[in-house]
Amino acid sequence: MERWSDTARPFVVLTRHGGGDEDGPVVGRFGGPLLLPADVPNPFHPFLASIDLAALPADATDLPLPPDGHLLLFAFVEDEDGDFTPTGSGSVVYVPAGTAVEERDRLDWAWSDEDQYQETVKAFQQGPLRATPHMSPPYYGLVELPQAPRWEPLPGHPRSEELVEVWKSTHGDIATWGSLQIGGYGTEEITDTDPVAGAVSDALRAVKAGRREATDTDSGDVSDWVLLADWHSGVDGWEGATVHWAIQRDDLARRRFDRVFTTVFWNP
Structure with a gap:
């Protein structure tokens, strides 16, 4: 159990209601004016x-994020466009x-389907985002292997699937539908393996x-x-x-937010 606890990572949940804490600090907003540099x-x-x-909040995540400035998140909640854009189904601008x-x-602005674009934007939430810090172990208990057997429990944690089920029983009270999460582990409605691994693939x-442009630092190692x-869209x-939204840690440290790759999980 101690080894499992050691896997925990800090993350912050951003919601319209502060994760139950109405006094949580405002750290951004859903929607609002889109403010970009002229050359972007x-x-x-x-x-x-x-x-x-x-x-x-200080130490809200273990990510090498810039200390100031703004992150702008872009996404489309369907995944058809992920097959032909260099950043997948979304992007990030710093x-x-x-x-x-x-x-x-x-x-x-032009898009593959302007009516669908406008309908999507209007469906997104609007309003201030309040932050609530948390710690989390993984939401998944299996790792995918390139050869048989295709799946095995997380290394060093033979009962990881059972531990994940215990953790998931409390997850709904933390990351509710409509919430945005920064850092930590990825989760989705059906989580057996790491969503970041899917983004890497x-x-x-x-x-x-x-x-997508190839670089000398491209890595297929999920640990990178x-x-x-x-975002649990709702x-x-x-x-x-x-x-x-996933990124190589080295690209993040170098502020290469154009290297973010975005995937969508949807279980209609």
């Missing part, structure tokens, strides 16, 4: 949220503190297919990647959809 092109995916990194920005019209396939954010029509 309109992102492909709908704008979801803006996070003020300087407002995050705006350093003090950068001059201009407001963009969130509904006024998809990112490498995108490189192989020529949809971290979960930047999770959007009408996409109930159960979860968006995962």
Whole structure:
């Protein structure tokens, strides 16, 4: 049990209601004006949220995040577009503190289906995000292997599946539908393996297919990647959809947010 506890990671849940704490600090917002530097092109995916990194509670995560500035998260809760964009089904833009920005019209740029885009943006939540720090062990009990047997319990934790079930029994009180999570472990409606591992596989396939730029630091080792954010959408029509933003730890430390890869799990 002690070894299992040692796997716990700090993370922060951002909700409209502060995870039950109405006095939790405001650290960003769902929606609102989209403020981007003039030289940043309109992102492909709908704008979801803006996070003020300087407002995050101290030691809220173990990620090498910038100490200030804003993270802008973009996503589409269906996954069809993940097959032809270099960043998958979403993206992230980092705006350093003090950068001059201009407001963009969130509904006024070309997309594969403009009507669907506008419908999606209007369905997203709006309002301030309040932060509640937490600690979490993994939500998954299996790792996928490249050869038979295809699955095995987490190394060093032969009863990991049982431990995960115990943890999941309390998870619903922490990361409710509609909440946004920064750091920690990825989770979704049906979680058997690490969602970050799925993002790594998809990112490498995108490189192989020529949809994503290859770099000298590309790694297929899941331990080199971290979960930047999770969003349990709670959007009408996409109930159960979860968006995962993953990035290599080295890219995160170097502020290479263009290297984030985003996946969506949806169980219609």
